[in-house]
Amino acid sequence: MAHLIEIRDMYKIYEIGDEPVHALDGVSLSVDEGEFVAIMGSSGSGKSTMLNILGCLDVPTRGSYLLDGTEVAARTPTELAHIRNRKLGFVFQNFNLLPRTSALENVELPDLYMGRLGRRKRRERAMELLERVGLKGREGHTPAQLSGGQQQRVAIARALMNNPPVVFADEPTGNLDTKSSVEIMNLFTELSREGITIVMVTHEDDIAAYARRHVVMRDGKIMRDDIRDGSGKKTQDEVAKLVKEALA
Amino acid sequence: MSLLTIFRVSLRALGRNFVRSFLSCLGIGVGIVAVILAMAIGQGAKTMMVKEISSMGNNLMMVFPERRNQGPVSGGMGQGQNMTAGDAEAVKKELGHLVQGVSPMVRTTVQMMYAAKNWSGNVQGVSPDICLISNWTVTDGRFFTEEETAQCARVCLIGTTVKGNLFADDEDPVGKVIRLKNMTFKIVGVLGSKGANNWGQDQDDVVMAPYTSVQRYLQRSKFRTINMMNISLVSMDNLEETTREVSALLRQRHHLADYQDDDFETRDTTEIMNTIGSVTGIVGALLLIFSVITLVVGGIGIMNIMLVSVTERIKEIGLRMAIGATPANILVQFILEAVVLSTVGGAAGVVIGIGCSYLVGFMMGWPVLVATGSAVMAFAISSVVGLFFGFYPAYRASKLNPIDCLRYE
Numbered sequence: 001m002a003h004l005i006e007i008r009d010m011y012k013i014y015e016i017g018d019e020p021v022h023a024l025d026g027v028s029l030s031v032d033e034g035e036f037v038a039i040m041g042s043s044g045s046g047k048s049t050m051l052n053i054l055g056c057l058d059v060p061t062r063g064s065y066l067l068d069g070t071e072v073a074a075r076t077p078t079e080l081a082h083i084r085n086r087k088l089g090f091v092f093q094n095f096n097l098l099p100r101t102s103a104l105e106n107v108e109l110p111d112l113y114m115g116r117l118g119r120r121k122r123r124e125r126a127m128e129l130l131e132r133v134g135l136k137g138r139e140g141h142t143p144a145q146l147s148g149g150q151q152q153r154v155a156i157a158r159a160l161m162n163n164p165p166v167v168f169a170d171e172p173t174g175n176l177d178t179k180s181s182v183e184i185m186n187l188f189t190e191l192s193r194e195g196i197t198i199v200m201v202t203h204e205d206d207i208a209a210y211a212r213r214h215v216v217m218r219d220g221k222i223m224r225d226d227i228r229d230g231s232g233k234k235t236q237d238e239v240a241k242l243v244k245e246a247l248a
Numbered sequence: 249m250s251l252l253t254i255f256r257v258s259l260r261a262l263g264r265n266f267v268r269s270f271l272s273c274l275g276i277g278v279g280i281v282a283v284i285l286a287m288a289i290g291q292g293a294k295t296m297m298v299k300e301i302s303s304m305g306n307n308l309m310m311v312f313p314e315r316r317n318q319g320p321v322s323g324g325m326g327q328g329q330n331m332t333a334g335d336a337e338a339v340k341k342e343l344g345h346l347v348q349g350v351s352p353m354v355r356t357t358v359q360m361m362y363a364a365k366n367w368s369g370n371v372q373g374v375s376p377d378i379c380l381i382s383n384w385t386v387t388d389g390r391f392f393t394e395e396e397t398a399q400c401a402r403v404c405l406i407g408t409t410v411k412g413n414l415f416a417d418d419e420d421p422v423g424k425v426i427r428l429k430n431m432t433f434k435i436v437g438v439l440g441s442k443g444a445n446n447w448g449q450d451q452d453d454v455v456m457a458p459y460t461s462v463q464r465y466l467q468r469s470k471f472r473t474i475n476m477m478n479i480s481l482v483s484m485d486n487l488e489e490t491t492r493e494v495s496a497l498l499r500q501r502h503h504l505a506d507y508q509d510d511d512f513e514t515r516d517t518t519e520i521m522n523t524i525g526s527v528t529g530i531v532g533a534l535l536l537i538f539s540v541i542t543l544v545v546g547g548i549g550i551m552n553i554m555l556v557s558v559t560e561r562i563k564e565i566g567l568r569m570a571i572g573a574t575p576a577n578i579l580v581q582f583i584l585e586a587v588v589l590s591t592v593g594g595a596a597g598v599v600i601g602i603g604c605s606y607l608v609g610f611m612m613g614w615p616v617l618v619a620t621g622s623a624v625m626a627f628a629i630s631s632v633v634g635l636f637f638g639f640y641p642a643y644r645a646s647k648l649n650p651i652d653c654l655r656y657e
Contacts (some may be wrong), residue, residue, distance in 0.1 A: 081569060092654070112257070
């Protein structure tokens with residue numbers, strides 16, 4: 001069976017000063033449908049570069065990238081935009097919601113560019129998604145009127161809008177407090193159980209613990225790639241305990 | 249993504265920065281106001297001048313004797329000695345269906361005296377038809393009659409400038425006798441004021457007397473020639489026909505053979521109108537150039553704002569690209585924003601410009617002419633300005649790399 005994501009012998013080389021920096025140094029990785037992968041590593045390990053290339057936001061210097069069976073390594077900006085729009089969802093560390101725009105409109109945005117649904121159906125789907133991430137009743141709130149955790153939920157709903165097979169998350173809890181972090185990670189776990197492939201970059205072990213597979217990078221190379229049980233999902237009691245610890 | 253959707257996206261983006269959008273609209277708006285004002289003022293001034301020209305005379309056509317050259321010295325216009333009052337009478341008699349009035353004119357400058365005051369001025373010898381031809385009115389007394397003309401009566405009318413210089417304010421000149429070149433003339437009326445003409449000449453500095461009397465008592469010339477004749481046409485539409493007929497008649501009267509040139513010249517106000525048209529055309533072109541410059545400045549203002557906007561919203565651009573906006577989507581969005589800014593500014597400019605035109609017209613006493621065409625054109629220009637100056641910032645935005653945008657701090 002073909003992998004959902006398959007990169008082979010991928011290089012990303014930046015010219016900084018005289019020294020070429022190998023952000024990715026011959027990486028190969030494949031991700032199957034339904035996996036929940038955490039890419040880990042310290043800063044400068046190449047994990048963000050990896051995510052940007054996987055997310056078709058950046059192009060590799062060398063190497064091949066098969067996404068859902070098609071080669072996407074060398075495409076025009078317009079083609080990449082279409083791929084991102086239809087196949088990929090993004091959740092960023094700093095949420096990246098449009099300011100002064102309602103949660104509903106933020107969630108609708110990907111379909112505006114896809115133009116798949118009509119105006120009414122688009123609104124319906126956005127409402128459904130907001131309800132699913134637990135923001136029913138806050139559709140009209142602008143980002144400024146929402147907490148960090150709520151903003152990240154809007155971003156997740158937006159990532160799901162076009163029903164992409166893969167969602168990429170770049171340090172999704174990096175700007176959140178412990179309680180919100182746990183809530184967001186539980187949401188990701190639920191999405192994963194529903195069959196959505198999630199690739200997440202993080203440098204925090206307890207966040208990575210939610211993922212079933214850990215890919216650890218260093219100096220542009222994959223150091224470790226192991227399957228965990230992904231038992232990170234915590235019960236309400238555990239959340240309460242964590243919050244208490246954080247406050248203490 | 250449909251154009252309509254992008255349009256809505258653009259509108260929302262502008263709405264989020266209302267003050268800034270408003271200010272950049274203002275730049276274009278001022279430019280459009282300038283364009284409309286320039287056009288309206290140009291048109292108004294032209295209409296006003298045309299009106300003043302027509303105050304010179306009622307469907308006026310003038311005939312001058314040819315220039316008389318004495319050896320190498322060229323004589324002035326109207327100095328020829330070959331046109332007589334008989335020519336004028338013939339025109340009136342023979343071409344009655346084309347002309348409604350004909351007056352010969354003889355001109356001379358004399359010293360005029362009344363009591364202890366004296367004044368040097370222009371005496372025009374005319375026939376009573378001149379009232380109709382040159383739109384003269386009489387405020388006190390009456391005009392002289394055909395009989396007085398036939399009898400070489402020593403009667404005259406004086407213009408307000410002459411009146412002011414010879415008579416005290418409370419003195420009624422009608423019935424008084426003044427001396428022109430030591431000949432006594434009785435004042436029968438005062439001419440209504442016409443003010444200065446288009447060349448700044450005071451039209452009220454004049455004494456009018458029957459041309460016969462001027463010829464006999466003031467010029468004392470044995471040739472009885474006239475300086476020019478003024479003809480009032482029944483209609484300007486017949487100008488060409490009348491010119492032809494008058495020429496034919498005069499050629500016949502002057503016994504000119506076919507090979508000989510005319511010994512007279514005709515002039516009509518269309519020539520003067522054309523001159524004025526070209527002058528107002530130049531002024532109009534100047535005003536238009538200035539307003540175009542204003543528009544360009546407004547356009548640069550929009551370009552500046554759009555460049556700032558692209559930089560400021562670079563994360564928004566990155567995000568839009570990340571979730572699927574193509575470079576073309578971004579290009580169109582930012583161009584549309586610029587076009588919306590400039591057309592909204594343009595529309596406001598059209599409305600304010602028309603208002604200002606009426607205000608200026610009211611203050612200057614000009615007729616205001618705002619052509620619908622100029623309003624539509626101004627509006628179209630503003631959209632084009634938006635398109636033109638919006639393109640570069642939009643192009644820059646569309647060429648951005650999504651990852652650089654998202655990382656931008």
